[in-house]
Structure formats: C-alpha cells, structure tokens
Amino acid sequence: MPVASEAPHVLESRTRDRVLQAISEQGPITAVALGRDLGLTTPAVRRHLENLAESGLIIERETSHGIRGRGRPARAFVLSDAGHQALESDYDHLATQALRFLAAESGGDAVRRFAEARVGELEQRYAAELASAGTDTAARVDVLVTALSRDGFAASARPVGETSSSRSPLTGIQLCQGHCPVQHAAREFPAFCDAETDAFSRLLGVHVQRLATLAHGDHVCTTFVPTPSLNTPNVDTLNVPTPSKEGSTR
Incomplete structure (x- = not known):
C-alpha cells in the first residue's frame, strides 16, 4: 500500500531533521556524540551527516575534544549558513501559521x-x-x-x-x-x-x-x-x- 511504502521515507526525513536540530543546538559535535544523544548507531548517523553535507546544510570542523587515529582531531559538524536558514524557515513558517490561526480564531x-x-x-x-x-x-x-x-x-x-x-x-x-x-x-x-x-x-x-x-x-x-x-x-x-x-x- 502507498502508506506503507511512504513510511520509511517519512521516518528517514524525521530522523534527518532530528540530526540537523541536534547539530544546531550542540555543534560542533561528532557523529559518535550525535548517535549517543539521539539513540542512533554511528553508521546511521554518518549516513545522515553525508546527506546533510551533500545538501550544503552542514560543514565539518575539527575539534580537540577527542583524539582518534594517530593524533588526528575528531571530525565534528556545525550548521552552514544554508543550514541555519533552512532550519529557521521550517520552524518559523509553522510558528507563523499557528499565530495566524490563533489571531483568526481568537483575535489579535x-x-x-x-x-x-x-x-x-x-x-x-x-x-x-x-x-x-x-x-x-x-x-x-x-x-x-x-x-x-x-x-x-x-x-x-x-x-x-x-x-x-x-x-x-x-x-x-x-x-x-x-x-x-x-x-x-x-x-x-x-x-x-x-x-x-x-x-x-x-x-x-x-x-x-x-x-x-x-x-x-x-x-x-x-x-x-x-x-x-x-x-x-x-x-x-x-x-x-x-x-x-x-x-x-x-
């Protein structure tokens, strides 16, 4: 059925949004830390990070909070300018719609x-x-x-x-x-x-x-x-x- 075929896509999109929101609140943050905070596996987080990076919504930033390999700084992520704009636009649009509804129903x-x-x-x-x-x-x-x-x-x-x-x-x-x-x-x-x-x-x-x-x-x-x-x-x-x-x- 169409609903069943769409469900994985919807779930994937919601998880991606959670990852983006977490980066906005805690960045720079590593994939390991994201997985721990969101209850996701590191491979799952990395998949979302790759998609977000390809979309231009996040960028890498080296951090000294965690050393891996032969002394290389751990890779961490922050929102790009486009990421900030995208995140704000989604939430602002919903908030403004809700306020318009409130004003129409109950007045200014x-x-x-x-x-x-x-x-x-x-x-x-x-x-x-x-x-x-x-x-x-x-x-x-x-x-x-x-x-x-x-x-x-x-x-x-x-x-x-x-x-x-x-x-x-x-x-x-x-x-x-x-x-x-x-x-x-x-x-x-x-x-x-x-x-x-x-x-x-x-x-x-x-x-x-x-x-x-x-x-x-x-x-x-x-x-x-x-x-x-x-x-x-x-x-x-x-x-x-x-x-x-x-x-x-x-």
Missing part, C-alpha cells in the same frame, strides 16, 4: 497574551539572576546580556552618550541582540517585540526604549537603557541616537 489580543506569556517565562528566570546584581543598572545589564546570550540571542552591550570629559544629557547603555529566535514571526506580529521591551524595563528597573529590531529589517535588535541620574530627562522626549553599525565592544 490572544496573540498579544501569548507573546507576553512566552516572554514572561524568560523574565521569571532572568529576574532571579538579576537580583544578585543589586540595583546598579550597568551591573544588571551585564547579567541580562549573559542570560540572553546563553539562550541564543547573541547579546552584547556598550555605553553611549558619555566620554571621559563630558556626560551627554542622554547617557546610558546600548543593549544589542544579534539573533532573535522569533524574528520572522515578530515581523508580522510586533507584540513579541513589545512584550520583550516591557520585560527589559521591568527587569532593569528603568524605562527602556527599543531603537531597532531584526524583525523590521535592521541588522541587530537595539534597546537604549538610560543610566539613572538626577539630571536624566525622560527618554521619550529626546532624540535618541541611532544604533551603532559596529555592534558592541563588550
């Missing part, structure tokens, strides 16, 4: 509540970590950058508006995120960006302002975090400097 407010709930889970985890930084804004930003980077946001920060000899009326920190897991969904549903910005304000204890987002086509998500002082004016009434194209130095 349901999407907003979902976005707030999703960000709220991150905020709850981060709040405990930021508590150890005390009330100093810069220290709290440092902890937030570490937490965001750990979760795949490629975060960084740098001071703006202050030199060794003078202090700008608008002095603070530019918080950057070079990657966003929900970038494509946020392009259509800005509630995700809004929820994240509000969470940053609560976590840092100051009113932050989003300057740029990946969802809107910018090269990085950038948030201005004012450094509190007696003379710091309301950030909404000022012309905020445009985000630096250089990224961060921290």
Whole structure:
C-alpha cells in the first residue's frame, strides 16, 4: 500500500531533521556524540551527516575534544549558513501559521497574551539572576546580556552618550541582540517585540526604549537603557541616537 511504502521515507526525513536540530543546538559535535544523544548507531548517523553535507546544510570542523587515529582531531559538524536558514524557515513558517490561526480564531489580543506569556517565562528566570546584581543598572545589564546570550540571542552591550570629559544629557547603555529566535514571526506580529521591551524595563528597573529590531529589517535588535541620574530627562522626549553599525565592544 502507498502508506506503507511512504513510511520509511517519512521516518528517514524525521530522523534527518532530528540530526540537523541536534547539530544546531550542540555543534560542533561528532557523529559518535550525535548517535549517543539521539539513540542512533554511528553508521546511521554518518549516513545522515553525508546527506546533510551533500545538501550544503552542514560543514565539518575539527575539534580537540577527542583524539582518534594517530593524533588526528575528531571530525565534528556545525550548521552552514544554508543550514541555519533552512532550519529557521521550517520552524518559523509553522510558528507563523499557528499565530495566524490563533489571531483568526481568537483575535489579535490572544496573540498579544501569548507573546507576553512566552516572554514572561524568560523574565521569571532572568529576574532571579538579576537580583544578585543589586540595583546598579550597568551591573544588571551585564547579567541580562549573559542570560540572553546563553539562550541564543547573541547579546552584547556598550555605553553611549558619555566620554571621559563630558556626560551627554542622554547617557546610558546600548543593549544589542544579534539573533532573535522569533524574528520572522515578530515581523508580522510586533507584540513579541513589545512584550520583550516591557520585560527589559521591568527587569532593569528603568524605562527602556527599543531603537531597532531584526524583525523590521535592521541588522541587530537595539534597546537604549538610560543610566539613572538626577539630571536624566525622560527618554521619550529626546532624540535618541541611532544604533551603532559596529555592534558592541563588550
């Protein structure tokens, strides 16, 4: 029957996707490690790795975490640029479809509540970590950058508006995120960006302002975090400097 003949192909495709996902999360990773983590034999993993490499979705990278043969570094694998794009496209497409369905069935407010709930889970985890930084804004930003980077946001920060000899009326920190897991969904549903910005304000204890987002086509998500002082004016009434194209130095 057709269903029976298709079943091995479907199973093979799902396993291939699992291998690709595992490489994205743990790469560089060897075939042996992949097999151990996914419960597959090493020959089976190597077959999928060969197919993924032929498709241009992964590339080899030598690693010192394991020596084989006569001192040769073990072969490990990471996603190629095409692999990142393919993986993100598949998941983003499904997520965006689900959000469209939610909006059609329950309205835009349901999407907003979902976005707030999703960000709220991150905020709850981060709040405990930021508590150890005390009330100093810069220290709290440092902890937030570490937490965001750990979760795949490629975060960084740098001071703006202050030199060794003078202090700008608008002095603070530019918080950057070079990657966003929900970038494509946020392009259509800005509630995700809004929820994240509000969470940053609560976590840092100051009113932050989003300057740029990946969802809107910018090269990085950038948030201005004012450094509190007696003379710091309301950030909404000022012309905020445009985000630096250089990224961060921290």
